[in-house]
Amino acid sequence: MTDVLVPSITPAPPIALAPSITPAAQVAGAMKGFAQEIGALSAFRMESCIHCGICAEACHYYIATEDPQYTPIWKIEPFKQAYKREQSALAPLYRLFGFKREVTADQLAHWQHLLFDSCNMCGRCSLICPMGIDIAALIEQSRHAMFEAGLAPKELYDKAAHQLATGQPEASAEPYRDQLLAIGVKFNVAVPMDEPDVDIMLCVPRTDIEHYPTAVAALASVMQHLECSCTFRSDGLVAENYGYYAGGKDWQRDISLRLIDQAIACHAKILLIPECGHAYTALRWEAADLYGKALPFKVLSVTEFLGEELKAGRLKLKESTQGTATFHDPCQLVRKGGVNEAPRELMKAMKVDLHELENHGGFSFCCGGGGGVLDIEQAKPLRYRTVEVKLREIDATGAQTLVTSCSDCRRTFDDAQAHFSWDKRPQSLLELVASNLLDSKLAETGAAP
Amino acid sequence: MDLLSFSRGVGLKVAMAIFCLGVVWRIFGFALLKIRRDYNKPRESILKYSIGGLMTTMARSWPHREFIGRTGPGEALGYSYHLGLFAVVLLYTPHILFLGSLVGVTWPGLPSSLITIIAVLTLTLFLAVLFRRVTNPVMRMLSNFDDYFSWFVTMLVLVTGLAATAHVGAPYETLLAVHILSVDLLLIWFPFGKLMHAFYIMPSRAINGALLARKGATS
Numbered sequence: 001m002t003d004v005l006v007p008s009i010t011p012a013p014p015i016a017l018a019p020s021i022t023p024a025a026q027v028a029g030a031m032k033g034f035a036q037e038i039g040a041l042s043a044f045r046m047e048s049c050i051h052c053g054i055c056a057e058a059c060h061y062y063i064a065t066e067d068p069q070y071t072p073i074w075k076i077e078p079f080k081q082a083y084k085r086e087q088s089a090l091a092p093l094y095r096l097f098g099f100k101r102e103v104t105a106d107q108l109a110h111w112q113h114l115l116f117d118s119c120n121m122c123g124r125c126s127l128i129c130p131m132g133i134d135i136a137a138l139i140e141q142s143r144h145a146m147f148e149a150g151l152a153p154k155e156l157y158d159k160a161a162h163q164l165a166t167g168q169p170e171a172s173a174e175p176y177r178d179q180l181l182a183i184g185v186k187f188n189v190a191v192p193m194d195e196p197d198v199d200i201m202l203c204v205p206r207t208d209i210e211h212y213p214t215a216v217a218a219l220a221s222v223m224q225h226l227e228c229s230c231t232f233r234s235d236g237l238v239a240e241n242y243g244y245y246a247g248g249k250d251w252q253r254d255i256s257l258r259l260i261d262q263a264i265a266c267h268a269k270i271l272l273i274p275e276c277g278h279a280y281t282a283l284r285w286e287a288a289d290l291y292g293k294a295l296p297f298k299v300l301s302v303t304e305f306l307g308e309e310l311k312a313g314r315l316k317l318k319e320s321t322q323g324t325a326t327f328h329d330p331c332q333l334v335r336k337g338g339v340n341e342a343p344r345e346l347m348k349a350m351k352v353d354l355h356e357l358e359n360h361g362g363f364s365f366c367c368g369g370g371g372g373v374l375d376i377e378q379a380k381p382l383r384y385r386t387v388e389v390k391l392r393e394i395d396a397t398g399a400q401t402l403v404t405s406c407s408d409c410r411r412t413f414d415d416a417q418a419h420f421s422w423d424k425r426p427q428s429l430l431e432l433v434a435s436n437l438l439d440s441k442l443a444e445t446g447a448a449p
Numbered sequence: 450m451d452l453l454s455f456s457r458g459v460g461l462k463v464a465m466a467i468f469c470l471g472v473v474w475r476i477f478g479f480a481l482l483k484i485r486r487d488y489n490k491p492r493e494s495i496l497k498y499s500i501g502g503l504m505t506t507m508a509r510s511w512p513h514r515e516f517i518g519r520t521g522p523g524e525a526l527g528y529s530y531h532l533g534l535f536a537v538v539l540l541y542t543p544h545i546l547f548l549g550s551l552v553g554v555t556w557p558g559l560p561s562s563l564i565t566i567i568a569v570l571t572l573t574l575f576l577a578v579l580f581r582r583v584t585n586p587v588m589r590m591l592s593n594f595d596d597y598f599s600w601f602v603t604m605l606v607l608v609t610g611l612a613a614t615a616h617v618g619a620p621y622e623t624l625l626a627v628h629i630l631s632v633d634l635l636l637i638w639f640p641f642g643k644l645m646h647a648f649y650i651m652p653s654r655a656i657n658g659a660l661l662a663r664k665g666a667t668s
Contacts, residue, residue, distance in 0.1 A: 041656070043479035048653040050646045051596050052527065053587035057519040068586045089478020090641060099594060127667060128516050130524070131646065132509050132654030134661070285664060288488035298490070338492050338665025362667025363515040 021150040023105030030108055031086070033148025034079050037141040038087055045138055046080050047088070048131045049073055055135055058128040060365050061118045064386045072125035072135045075114040076142045078103045112151045115142055117379035122331035122366035136336070143247030152246040155375045160242035164251050167235065167258060169206055169242050177234045179209050180216060187217035190224055195231035201268035201297075202232045203239040203259060205276040207407035211414075215407065218434035219274055219302065225437045226314055230272070236262030239279035244286070245372030253290035256283060263297050273301045275430050277332030277406040278370060284337065301333055303405045306433055307342025310349055316438045320350040326357055326399035328390070328413070328426070329364035330406035343405055343429055350436045355397040365390050367404075369412025387416045394424065405429040453622050456629035464633035471640025472648060492665035505658020505668045506651050526577060533571030537564060537607070561614070568611050575604050595642040602638050605631040 021029070053071055056062040061070035068074070085091055085100035094100040121143075123136035146152060152160075159169035168176055177193065184191030192198075202223070208215040223230050236259040243251030263271045273280045284299040300308075309315035327347065333339045340361050347354050359365050368386040373379050394402055402424050404410055413426035450458070491498065510528070512520050538544055542558040549555035558564075579600055582588045609628040612618055619627075638644065661668035 038482065040479055040482040040484045043482050044649070044653065044656070047475075047479055048646065048649045050643050051588065051591040051593070052523075053585065053591050054520050054523065056587045057516060062587075063519075068590045071587050071591065074591060087482075089475045093641070123666075126657070126661070127513065128520065130509055130527075131650055132505055132657040134657045285489050288490070289485070291488070294488050294490060335667050336661075336664065338667075340665075340667075359515050363513060 026105045026108055026149040026151065027103055030078075030103065030145045030149035030151070031082055033145035034082055034141065035087070037144055038083060042138060042141055043083065043087070045133045045135075046076075046083050048133055049080070050131060052130060054128055054130060055125040058124040060122075060124070060368060060386050060389050061382065064389050065382075069114060070118050072119070072139070073133075075111070075119055076135070076138045078107050078111055079138070079142045079145060108146070108149055108151055111142075112146060112153065113378075115139060115146055116153050116156070116371075117373065117376055118382055120331065120366045120368060120371040120373055122370060123336045124331070124363070124366065127335070127363065140247075144249050145247075147247035147249075152248065153372070153376045153378075155377060156242060156246040156372045157248075159375065160246040160248055160251050160255075163238065163240075163242045163255055168238060169240065172210075176204075176206065176209050176237050177232075179213075180204065180232060180237070183209075183213045183216045184220060186213070187221070189217050189220045191216075191220050192223075192231040194234055195229075195266060197267050198229045198231045199268065200228050200230035200270045200272050201236070201259075201263040201266055202230050202272050202274070203237055203279075204232070204274050205239045205279065205407040207240070207276070207411055208274065211411055212407060212428065214431055215275060215428050218428065218431040221434045222302075222306065222315075222430065222437065225316075225434075225439060226309055231266055233262040233266060239274050239276045239283075241279060241282040242372070244278060244282040245375070249290070252282065252286070256287040256290055259283065260287060260291060260295060263295075268297050270298045270300055270305070271295075272305055273299060275302060275330075275405045275407050275410075275428060277330035277337070277408065278372075280337055280339075281332040301337065301339055301405075302430055303333060303346070304339045304342045306430075307339075307345050310345060315349075315433075317346075317349045317433065317436045318438055320352050320432065320436050322350070322352050322401060322403075322432065324353045324355055324399040325401045325403050325427075326355045326394055326397040327360070327429075328357070328367060328394070328402060328404040328409055329361055330404060330409050331364065331366045331370060333405060334364065335362045346429060346433055347403070350432065352403070352432075355399040357393050357397055359393065365393065367406075367409040367412040369408050369415070370406075374408055374412055374415070383412075384416065384419055387412065388420075391416060391420065391422060400424075402426045403429050403432060451622075451626075453626035453629070456626045456633060460630060460633045461636075464636035468636040468639050472645070475640050475645055476648065487663075491663045493662060498659045498662035501662020501668055502655040502657075502659025505662070506654040508658075508668070509654050523581070526574060526581065530571055530574035530578060533567050533574060534603070534607075536567045537571060537610070540564065565611070565614060568607060568614075572604075572607055572611065575600070575607065598638065599642045599644050602631070602635045603644070606635050 055073050056071040059070055059072050081100050082103050085094050119139055121136050121140055125135045129135060163169040180191050181193060202219065204216055241252055241255045243255045259271060271283065273283055280301045288295050306315055327343060329335065357364060367390055368383050373383055402413060404426050410426045410428060416422060417425055512524055536559065540559045541564045545555050545558045582592055582596065609631045613621065613624040613628045616624065618624065658668045
């Protein structure tokens with residue numbers, strides 16, 4: 001890896017969404033948002049912290065910078081302060097003796113950097129806490145409060161607003177539906193669209209549509225190989241949920257509802273989440289809560305789906321010519337989502353010579369791009385500094401290639417490759433599977449990795 | 450009423466009352482808040498994720514292999530002084546007799562000389578803990594009055610206990626009275642600060658561990 005002088009990581013001034021929001025209204029919004037989040041579990045988590053600071057040692061932002069402000073539990077400090085002052089059992093005493101001051105707008109503005117630019121909600125900190133606190137869950141709740149305060153980063157807010165209104169996080173020259181169909185034509189693979197009655201509903205990361213059309217083709221190719229009854233739906237194509245990234249809980253619900261409604265409309269038994277870690281978290285582990293009842297279908301990541309198909313003998317793979325490879329575990333899929341075995345079973349079936357990272361599986365370091373960080377311009381210098389931790393670890397394996405199963409991770413590594421002139425390009429596990437199907441159409445068209 | 454009678458009579462009773470009421474108040478303060486139902490289908494059965502929660506209570510007592518290089522010394526320091534405290538509180542014969550009078554059972558203790566050595570070592574570790582808290586940038590940033598006062602009241606019990614055992618500085622009755630008063634102070638402070646983690650640690654590990662295990666996630 002080439003060493004590059006990393007610029008100062010002093011954050012740019014925070015981006016307030018609406019200049020008309022006064023500081024007092026920001027604080028009121030944040031407090032209201034946070035009060036809505038506080039339940040017995042989150043209060044217990046905040047009560048339990050013993051200020052040991054061990055969580056810093058799990059966080060790639062702290063490890064890369066040694067800057068104490070990146071200590072994970074510190075990232076929720078204003079909200080811990082607000083809880084103790086306003087809602088805890090000892091709140092009257094805290095106020096009487098002035099032990100906990102009121103949260104200020106300046107404080108919240110600074111915490112925008114800590115909650116959005118320097119946290120991927122990867123959850124590694126939640127594994128190290130000796131009190132067992134799920135710090136990542138508290139950070140997600142704090143993001144909700146920041147959204148209510150009008151302090152979600154502009155890039156995430158704008159994309160969330162666009163996705164809420166149109167189904168796409170950004171405008172595109174051609175609608176995503178047409179782009180998907182064009183990918184099918186280009187790679188000579190069937191892209192089922194708007195079928196009325198299927199077993200599986202598919203969706204796609206907009207990252208893949210815009211950056212990795214081969215991954216879209218790979219998904220279609222694998223489904224064709226498995227002879228699945230499946231479809232994309234024009235009105236529910238995008239897997240990512242920018243409401244989740246931005247912290248807008250109502251927006252997250254409405255964006256999820258778009259997919260839920262479409263899955264119900266086509267009578268799907270499975271909603272298949274493509275290679276996108278945060279989409280998996282939003283739909284597999286949060287959507288039903290926002291929906292208010294259990295979902296009438298299963299939510300599976302494509303990686304675990306392929307793992308199940310492999311186990312059932314329906315997915316037939318040939319030996320890969322991949323050479324040595326290492327695998328980056330996407331945090332949301334593996335650490336927080338429990339999809340640990342499937343990627344390794346798939347690589348084993350293709351006889352990939354896997355060189356595990358020093359920190360792998362549930363303990364893997366985040367790529368640094370998740371949680372919307374990849375989209376935040378002012379987070380870039382810090383992100384590059386942080387990803388170096390990961391790149392060094394990858395280089396240390398001696399593996400020739402890097403495989404992963406999340407488009408955002410892939411894009412983060414691609415971006416790092418360009419920035420550092422790194423000698424590796426990340427590959428998609430799904431594409432690797434598609435190119436090693438016994439009847440791989442992708443391999444025939446030359447689109448496979 | 451002399452100081453000793455006060456410290457182990459009215460003083461102790463008041464301290465115990467504040468301790469018990471305070472602990473209940475503190476726990477009810479969050480336990481009565483709303484509990485959200487999780488509608489997302491679990492990956493694991495309730496039996497499996499309950500076991501996952503129980504496993505986490507034990508697993509978090511020892512750092513994961515991936516973290517031990519960075520956290521080993523700090524955790525060793527933390528657990529060592531806790532073990533020292535447990536030994537001094539629970540295995541010193543006069544303490545066993547006192548606790549036995551409250552709970553109705555007694556158990557074998559360690560020789561007084563060994564307890565004294567453990568107490569001195571624990572005291573040394575306590576000083577090291579304070580040094581670490583004020584010199585480590587992360588801990589210094591996170592620390593507040595609660596951290597330092599909780600350290601102080603616990604340390605005070607240890608110091609006055611050692612002084613009473615060694616009979617130094619004042620008549621034994623006075624030293625014992627001061628020691629028991631320091632215990633009264635600790636009991637009174639207990640529900641107001643971080644010492645409450647003694648009640649929280651196992652449920653916190655178990656609940657969060659079970660919730661992660663519910664998803665099949667790493668815990």
